[in-house]
Amino acid sequence: MLRSIPRFLLETVQRLPDKTAIVSRERSVTFSQLHGEALATAECLREMGVQSGDRVGICMEKTVDQASVILGVMFANAVLVPILPRLKGPNIRHIIDNSGMVAMITDSERLNEVSEFAEITKLFIGHGEVEKNWPNIPYMRRFLEPRMFLDRIGADNAAIIYSSGSTGRPKGILISHRNLADGTDIVAEYLGTTQEERIGCVLSFNFDYGLNQIWQTIRKGATLYLHDLALPNDLFALLAKESITALPVMPVIITKMFDRRLKLATGAHDFSALRYVCSTGGRLSEDMIRDLKTTFTRAKIFSMFGLTEAFRSTYLDPDKLDVHPTSIGKAIPDCQVMVLDEHGEECAPNAVGELVHRGATVTKGYWRDPENTAKVFRAHPRFPGEILVFSGDRAYRDEEGYLYFVARADEMIKTKGFRVSPTEVETEVVRHPDVVDAVAFAVPNIAVGEDIACAYTTGSGKALPDHSLTQYLKTQLPTHMVPAYLVHFDSFPITGNAGKLDRKTIKQAAFERLGIAPDVKDARAGRG
Amino acid sequence: MRDEIEVLSDYVRSESGYKGNLNPEADLLEAKILDSFSVVQLVMFIQERFKVEFEAEDLTRANLATLSNIVALIDKRKATAGK
Numbered sequence: 001m002l003r004s005i006p007r008f009l010l011e012t013v014q015r016l017p018d019k020t021a022i023v024s025r026e027r028s029v030t031f032s033q034l035h036g037e038a039l040a041t042a043e044c045l046r047e048m049g050v051q052s053g054d055r056v057g058i059c060m061e062k063t064v065d066q067a068s069v070i071l072g073v074m075f076a077n078a079v080l081v082p083i084l085p086r087l088k089g090p091n092i093r094h095i096i097d098n099s100g101m102v103a104m105i106t107d108s109e110r111l112n113e114v115s116e117f118a119e120i121t122k123l124f125i126g127h128g129e130v131e132k133n134w135p136n137i138p139y140m141r142r143f144l145e146p147r148m149f150l151d152r153i154g155a156d157n158a159a160i161i162y163s164s165g166s167t168g169r170p171k172g173i174l175i176s177h178r179n180l181a182d183g184t185d186i187v188a189e190y191l192g193t194t195q196e197e198r199i200g201c202v203l204s205f206n207f208d209y210g211l212n213q214i215w216q217t218i219r220k221g222a223t224l225y226l227h228d229l230a231l232p233n234d235l236f237a238l239l240a241k242e243s244i245t246a247l248p249v250m251p252v253i254i255t256k257m258f259d260r261r262l263k264l265a266t267g268a269h270d271f272s273a274l275r276y277v278c279s280t281g282g283r284l285s286e287d288m289i290r291d292l293k294t295t296f297t298r299a300k301i302f303s304m305f306g307l308t309e310a311f312r313s314t315y316l317d318p319d320k321l322d323v324h325p326t327s328i329g330k331a332i333p334d335c336q337v338m339v340l341d342e343h344g345e346e347c348a349p350n351a352v353g354e355l356v357h358r359g360a361t362v363t364k365g366y367w368r369d370p371e372n373t374a375k376v377f378r379a380h381p382r383f384p385g386e387i388l389v390f391s392g393d394r395a396y397r398d399e400e401g402y403l404y405f406v407a408r409a410d411e412m413i414k415t416k417g418f419r420v421s422p423t424e425v426e427t428e429v430v431r432h433p434d435v436v437d438a439v440a441f442a443v444p445n446i447a448v449g450e451d452i453a454c455a456y457t458t459g460s461g462k463a464l465p466d467h468s469l470t471q472y473l474k475t476q477l478p479t480h481m482v483p484a485y486l487v488h489f490d491s492f493p494i495t496g497n498a499g500k501l502d503r504k505t506i507k508q509a510a511f512e513r514l515g516i517a518p519d520v521k522d523a524r525a526g527r528g
Numbered sequence: 529m530r531d532e533i534e535v536l537s538d539y540v541r542s543e544s545g546y547k548g549n550l551n552p553e554a555d556l557l558e559a560k561i562l563d564s565f566s567v568v569q570l571v572m573f574i575q576e577r578f579k580v581e582f583e584a585e586d587l588t589r590a591n592l593a594t595l596s597n598i599v600a601l602i603d604k605r606k607a608t609a610g611k
Contacts, residue, residue, distance in 0.1 A: 109560075230557055230564040234589045259568060265584035461572065491565055 003181035005158065006074050006150055009035055009218045016195070016221040022214075023242075024064050024226040031221065034068060039146035041072020041126075044137050047144075048122060050103055052077035052151055055160065057096065057104035058126065059083035059114060062204055062226055065127035065138055067214055069105050070205060072137070077152050080159040081172075082206040085110060094169050095162050096121050098368060105137065154178035160367050161208055163308050172367035173308045175208075182360035183208075183311045184215040186333050190315055191246070191276065191302065197222035198273070200244040202229045202253055208311050209280055213248060222246075232257045233265045240269035247274060247299070250281035251288060252494050252501060255437060258291040260459030266295045276318070278302035281500045283405070283423065285430045285437075289325060303329065305405060309376060310389045311361040313337050314403055326427065327402040328395075335359030339397050344380060347396065352406055355395040356380070358388040394421070413442040414449045418480045425454055425483060428476045432469060434458045437492055439506045443485060443516055453485035455492070455510045463488035487513055532578070532599045539573055540595075552596040557589065567592055574598065580605040 009031070017032035029037065050056060056078045060066040073080045081099050083092055092114065096104065101121045106114050108128025117123065125136040152158075158177040162170040187193070193216050201224050203210035217224040225242050229235055235257060238244065249257070258264065274296045279288075284303050292301055300318035305328035307313065314337055316329030331337040338346060339353040347353035358380075365373035377387050394406040406412075406421045413420040422440035429438035436457045442450035458464060466486050473482045487510040493502040537550045546561045556562040562570065571592065575581060580602055591601050 228557075228564070230562075230567050230589055231587050231592065233584060233587050237588070256564060256568075261572060262568065262587055263582065263584040265587075268584065490569075 002154060003185075004074075004150075004152060004154065004177040005071070005180055005184070005215055005218070006038075006152075008181070008184065008215070009038065009071060012218050012221045019195075019221055020223050021217060022064050022067055022224045022226065024062075027064055029064055029068070031218070034071065034218075036146070037068035037141060038071035038075045039148060040141035040144045041069050041137055042075035042077075042149075043144045043146045044124070044135065044140045045072065045076040045078060045103065047140075048103065048124070048135060050076055050078050053079065053157065054102045055079045055081050055099040057081040057083050057099070057101045057121070058205075059085055059087075059092070059104060059106045059110060060126050061085055061107060061109075062201075062210075062228065063107075063127050064226070065107075066205055067224075069126040069137060070211070070214065071218075073105075074158065075148075075150065077150065077156075079157045082159070082161060082211070084204075084206045089113075089116070091170065092117065093120075095172070098169070099160055099162075099172055108136075152177055154181065157364070159211075161308055171369060171372060174364040174367045175311075176364055179311065179361060179363055180215060182334065183212065184219050186335070186360065187212060187312065188216060188219060189333050191216075191278065193220045193222060193246070195221040197246050197275075198242060198244050199224050199246045199248070200235070200239055200242075201226050201248070202235065203248060203250070208308055209248065209250075212311075229253060229256060232259060232262065236265050236269050236271075239271055239274060243273035245273050245275040247277045247296075249277060249279050250500065251279060251284060252281075252492075254279065254284070254288045254292065258288075258295075260436070261461060271296050272298050274299040276300040276302055278304055278315075280304040280306060280312070283326065283328075283427070285427070286325065287430065287436070289321065303327075305329070305403075306361075307357075307389070307391050307393070309363055309391070310335070310357040310359075311363070313355070313357045313361075313391075316402075320402070324398075324402050326404060327398075328405050329403060330401060331359075332361070335361055337403060339395050339403070344382075349399045350396055352394050352396045354409070355391045355393040355403070355405070356388055357391060358383060358386060362387060362389050411441070413440070413452055415442070415452055416448045416480050420452060420481055425452060425477070425481055428473060428481075429454055429456055429469075429483075431476065432464075432472050434460065434464055435469075437501065439492065439501055439503055440483065441503070441507045441510070443511075443514065445484075451484040452481065453487065453510060453514065454483040455487045455489055455506050457489050457492055461490055485510075485514055532602060533595055535577065536570075536574070536595050536598060539577075540570065543569065550595060552599075553594055555593045556595070557593045562593075570598075574602060578602050578606070580609065 013031045013035045018030050021031045021034045056073045103122040105124045105126035108125050125134050130136045130139050154177050158180050159175045160172040162172050201213045277299050304315040314329045336358045338356045340356050341347050341353045365377045392409045425440035426438040438456040440454040443453045445451040493505045495502045544561050
């Protein structure tokens with residue numbers, strides 16, 4: 001039987017036509033309305049010449065309309081290409097050119113910025129004012145008699161997600177309908193998503209993790225509450241008022257939620273409905289775990305790990321978080337995650353090797369990039385006929401099989417004859433009571449190979465005297481791991497998906513402040 | 529009131545790089561002149577500059593999205609200060 005995102009919506013519409021699907025500040029839609037809007041969007045796109053397999057970009061703020069057009073692109077049998085609204089002109093142009101995008105859907109507020117692309121792709125307005133020169137999808141939907149016409153199979157392309165966080169041009173990761181359907185069911189299985197779920201969505205729909213919240217919702221007939229996190233008290237009020245049961249976040253979102261500089265209204269609300277908080281995109285610090293546990297006393301905390309090339313790789317059983325707080329857990333259902341040495345053999349417990357992923361969520365490779373695809377998407381003699389994702393990430397497994405992320409291969413710091421994981425340094429730095437977040441990286445030093453530098457932020461927003469932080473770290477870390485440079489930041493920039501620390505920019509800014517010529521080598525796509 | 533608007537406008541313009549005039553009634557988050565990071569910086573700035581302390585109930589989008597709402601909030605906290 002064909003399983004795909006459009007099919008999931010069709011099934012749920014049969015079952016729960018009048019149930020509320022998505023709620024935002026502006027409006028809400030039932031499954032039947034969402035389905036109607038998606039079909040009419042597909043009709044609009046077809047009217048304007050979009051054909052099966054064509055790439056259609058979406059560059060919009062998170063709204064109910066954005067969700068409708070995302071599904072509309074799929075009902076048009078086209079390939080979804082999310083574009084971060086915050087990207088600058090040259091990067092958008094690269095994505096349009098590289099994907100061969102035939103049409104782009106944007107909002108009326110953004111139209112001025114993107115109208116220069118009208119010469120290379122058709123522009124549609126997916127949300128906002130009707131402007132006379134541009135087809136406005138929400139307006140046109142009212143006049144269309146939608147036809148249902150799905151011609152895609154599981155092996156067809158469903159989406160291309162461009163991954164930021166690397167030097168050079170972002171790479172497009174090609175995802176099949178089967179990948180999306182499998183990823184949806186795998187996540188629903190281990191999180192236990194049901195029809196009763198009320199998902200608080202602070203994530204954007206421009207990457208796999210955010211999109212998966214739409215897929216969970218339509219697969220199970222859950223309800224999705226859209227929220228733009230600006231001030232944490234508004235989110236706390238929403239969680240309580242709507243009895244939110246599920247809250248997917250990222251570490252940077254947790255930091256924003258529990259900003260020490262603000263008075264928080266956590267005590268004023270009842271969060272007993274919240275069943276779980278899940279997080280991916282970086283490790284959870286002890287502070288983050290404590291903040292989540294003391295605020296959301298009934299919620300389970302799922303710490304997860306993945307790379308866009310394979311969507312999701314591992315999650316940690318919430319009951320094991322106290323025992324193995326730094327572990328990324330074990331493989332998700334229907335996938336296997338291995339730690340292999342340079343000969344492709346499984347590493348012994350506690351030996352560091354490369355994290356290699358096999359199974360349902362392995363995507364189709366990099367779009368129009370056979371060279372990079374061949375480097376990361378490879379066969380292994382033990383699994384004939386199969387393609388695995390060789391992540392390039394360094395990891396190890398303990399005696400009980402719990403996995404630990406060490407570093408991306410290109411981030412390991414080689415200092416004084418040691419190989420130091422930035423993660424280990426960062427973990428210790430954020431244990432300092434005044435430090436909120438830390439990013440460690442290498443600074444070239446001919447004398448010792450590389451020195452360790454560490455950028456950090458504090459709860460008060462003020463810098464710590466260098467000697468006091470260094471003194472503290474000397475009591476906690478072996479000497480070779482104590483950073484030679486400490487750089488205070490008021491706050492850390494984050495990457496476009498509003499979730500991950502922008503390590504590249506932080507490193508560059510720190511290099512500037514230290515007066516060192518930038519030398520950023522970082523070629524791989526993003527980690528989730 | 530005028531002075532407060534002026535001070536806040538100057539701060540927001542210098543932090544955001546926004547060149548135009550700021551309508552005191554405009555929703556600065558909606559207009560993307562402020563984002564989730566800069567709005568918190570703005571709160572810090574106001575507390576220091578106007579010597580007020582915001583309570584948890586004050587720190588909501590509705591209270592902080594427009595300059596005129598911010599001024600109303602500052603005035604409210606000045607009035608309750610020391611009581």
